[in-house]
Amino acid sequence: MRIGVPKEIKDHEFRVGLTPAGVRALVGAGHEVHVQTGAGSAIGFGDTLYAESGARIVGTATEALACPMIVKVKEPQSAEIPLLHEGQILFTYLHLAADAGLTEQLLQHKIIGIAYETVTDAQGRLPLLTPMSEVAGRIALQAGATSLQMNHGGSGVLLGGVPGVAPGKVVILGAGTVGTEAAKMAMGSGADVTILDLNLNRLRYLDDVFGGRLKTHYSQASAIEALVSDADLVVGSVLIPGKRAPKLISRELVGAMRPGSVLVDVAIDQGGCAETSRPTTHSRPTYVEAGVVHYCVTNMPAACARTSTQALTHATLPYTLKLANLGYREAMRQDAGLQNGLNLHLGQVTHPSVAADLGYDYQPFSA
Known part of the structure; x- marks a missing residue:
């Protein structure tokens, strides 16, 4: 199979769909990989490394996106969508429930959209979302701590405090991968950390692992209101796979937060968990609303x-090898978790959560 790896064009998006090692594995399995020139140059994966791994270096996105299967990182941008064609396998993050416009365009192009974020493993976990959730959780704390600095519009609170001065208060909504990684970073900085979740078993696990260093709290409206209004930094990390994020933080609650406090909404890819959240970019990562610094980079x-x-x-x-070696239909016959990643198929919505949130008829895929 011919597999295309385009250069990502979203704002400050320097990731690439495959490393040179990944290309080598695919070429070794008998596939042809077309990598757009410069796709990985910014992170030390230059064209020479890809060529040495067996890739064919192509000069334009048009050439990379002409392949029967595309491996990307982020959802197609407006300039890329016209280059897609019917029956093409698009393997990438899609986050469709929060983007009705993109969904409609991809349906019109009749692509086969397999979303990293809804692929599951045998235990029902999200193996392709987890690594980026781990990174995002750690970055969330770094970004939040920086945003608290007064030169970034924050209140001037140092999360770890100093001897004689109390540490800052960090509240994390959601105890999944993002929330746990954010909590680790926050505890490492010396902050006063509370994490909320609906899953009591998960809270028990975190309590066993971290003990008194981490405060756990069952997530209900009264607790969210009390804790968020008193926080210096709030990290929103709630996730319902495939669905829009629930709005746990109302506009009124944001208004009750202290001026200069910070909200990092990691759930922004799925629409955000605060009513005041709207997507931002690495070029312009923050904005201030109701006196609160919002960091909502997608x-x-x-x-x-x-x-x-x-x-x-x-x-x-x-998963890329499985799709390329077997074809998508046979791959999904053999792997029900991979089939859970199928969001769009030849003009139909094939994921129930996406269909429900965007008002489409759900069409189960039959391999």
Whole structure:
């Protein structure tokens, strides 16, 4: 199979769909990989490395996106969509529930859209979302701590405090991968950290692992209101796979937060968990609303693109090989978790959560 790897064009998106090592594995399995020139140059993966791994270097996105299968990182941008064609396999992050316009365009092009974020493993986990969630959780704390600095519009609170001065308060909504990684970073900085979730078993696990260093709290409206209004930094990390994020933080609650406090909404890819959240970019990562600094970058892991690309390829490569070796229909016959990644198929919405959130008829895929 011919597999295309275009250069990402989203703002400050320096990740690439495959590392040179990933290309070598695919070429070794008998496939042809077309990598757009410069796709990985910014993170130390130059054209020479890809060529030495067996890739064919192509000069334009048009050539890379002409292949029967495309391996990307982020959802197609407006300039890329016209280059897609019917029956093409698009293997990437899509986050369609939060983007009705993109969904409609991809349906019109009748692509086969397999979303990293809804692929599951045998235990029901999200193996292709996990590595980027790990990165995003750690970056969330770094970005939040920086945003608290007064030169970035924050209140001037140092999360770890100093002897004689209390540490800053960090509240994390959601105890999944993002929330846990953010909590680790926050505890490492010396902050006062509370994490909320609906899953009591998950809270028990975190309590066992971290003990008194981490406060756990069942997530309900009264607790969210009390804790968020008193926080210096709030990290929103709630996730319902494939669906829009629930709005757990109302506009009124944001208004009750202290001036200069910070909200990092990692759930922004799925629409955000605060009513005041709207997508931002690495070029303009923050804005202030109701006196609160909002950081809502939709491709946070791109800030650490080399690490992110390596982690992502480690996770996606077995699935990419399966799709290329077997064809998507046979691959999905053999792997129900991969089939869960199928969001769009030849003009139909084939993921129930995407269909429900965007008002489409759900059409189960039959391999």
